[in-house]
Amino acid sequence: MISRKLLVGAFVALSFLLVACTSSVEPTNNDDGILDVVATIGQIQDVTENIGGDLVDVTVLMGQGVDPHLYVPIESDLEAFQNADVILYSGINLEAQMIDVMNQIGESRGVPTVAVAETIPQAQLLDYAGGGPGTSDPHVWGDVALWSFAAESIRDTLVAADPDNAEIYNANYDAYKSDLDALHGWAIESIASIPDGQRKLVTAHDAFQYFGKAYNIEVFAPQGISTAAEASVADIQTAVDYIVTNDVPAIFFESAIPIDTVEAMIEGASAREHSVELGGELFADTMGEPGTLEGTYLGMIEHNVTVIVEALGGTVAQLP
Ligand SMILES: [Zn+2]
Structure with missing residues (x-):
């Protein structure tokens, strides 16, 4: 626990130092009309690209084969956070070593930092066996209908960050949502066989x-x-x-x-x-x-x- 706190503290301190002392590392938000989004996991990156299309540039921190439970921030993540207009993570205890860091950096930079899966109604979350009282299982994307809440949250975040293009985000979401719904039905039918x-x-x-x-x-x-x-x-x-x-x-x-x-x-x-x-x-x-x-x-x-x-x-x- 101590080492994790120290790590988070050091990471945030480094971030402040960089902002304060390095004029060449200016945040680049809103200079090119493209929303720079940082996403923790690929599932969020992919949905964001489907809804954001050409209007977003998504950097994913935990790429293919990277285990989100164990992931700790690395130096290049700092640069990604410095350039982000929006930070998206799943939440519900998934990115266990990252959540404090992201929220502190997001807050210090005034950048929306959103746990996209945490809009899922509590009643639909499952208990985290062995995770302590009141904690929920983070693997919500396994149910396509639940991950649709995350997609909705991503749409809402993009619309709030870039209201001029709301119509595009809404239309892209609607198209993607019908793909999600169709896949959900297909999965039910297939497993039932x-x-x-x-x-x-x-x-x-x-x-x-x-x-x-x-x-x-x-x-x-x-x-x-x-x-x-x-x-x-x-x-x-x-x-x-x-x-x-x-x-x-x-x-x-x-x-x-x-x-x-x-x-x-x-x-x-x-x-x-x-x-x-x-x-x-x-x-x-x-x-x-x-x-x-x-x-x-x-x-x-x-x-x-x-x-x-x-x-x-x-x-x-x-x-x-
Ligand atoms: Zn897992």
């Missing part, structure tokens, strides 16, 4: 609770909601029990998480003469490579649903 007893999603880290609730599939993950702690031997044993008892045919690894936990589960099941397949790669906290299907928010959901449905014996519905 998995035979009842096999509708069980086993992964390493617990990033799919919202996904499971929205798309009606039971979720089991030994590692917990944050990746800060690794799964213990006992956690793996519990997972193996779950796999064997429920006759789970396939389990999944996540792109940004070491595969060890999943391999340990497969070996554990095999030792009990239950053969479980490696079902494929899911994108949990970070999207895929830019320029690929999984490198977009819609594509990441499409990919995950397809991999899960195919590995668990369902039939993927016709894409909208």
Whole structure:
């Protein structure tokens, strides 16, 4: 805790120093008619680009394969914050090491700093198992209907920052929202095709609770909601029990998480003469490579649903 506070303090102090002493590092906001947006995660970057189009230039801090639970700010982030007209993060405990820093810098520069997922009604948030009383699970983008709240919040933030172009942001949002709605319906239909007893999603880290609730599939993950702690031997044993008892045919690894936990589960099941397949790669906290299907928010959901449905014996519905 002490080291984190020191780090945040040092980072903010450095930021003030830079603003105060370096005339060459002037914030560049509003000089080119383009909104410079800093987004923590790719899911926010992608939605912002869909709604903002050519009117925004989005810098993402935690790119492909970067784990947001563990991320601490690096020096180049400072420059991004100095040039930002808008700072967008997900919130709900996701960017655990970053939230204080962003809010302090945003406040000191008078730049809107918005936790886009925190507009989701509290009643729709799930508990953060092991996260302490009153804390909620941050992995809300797993439910496309919930991530629509974030999209709405991004639209509202862009409109407030650049009201002259409100009409464009609103029209782009409306078009994107209908894609979100269509994908949501497709995901429900596709997951429903998995035979009842096999509708069980086993992964390493617990990033799919919202996904499971929205798309009606039971979720089991030994590692917990944050990746800060690794799964213990006992956690793996519990997972193996779950796999064997429920006759789970396939389990999944996540792109940004070491595969060890999943391999340990497969070996554990095999030792009990239950053969479980490696079902494929899911994108949990970070999207895929830019320029690929999984490198977009819609594509990441499409990919995950397809991999899960195919590995668990369902039939993927016709894409909208
Ligand atoms: Zn996570």
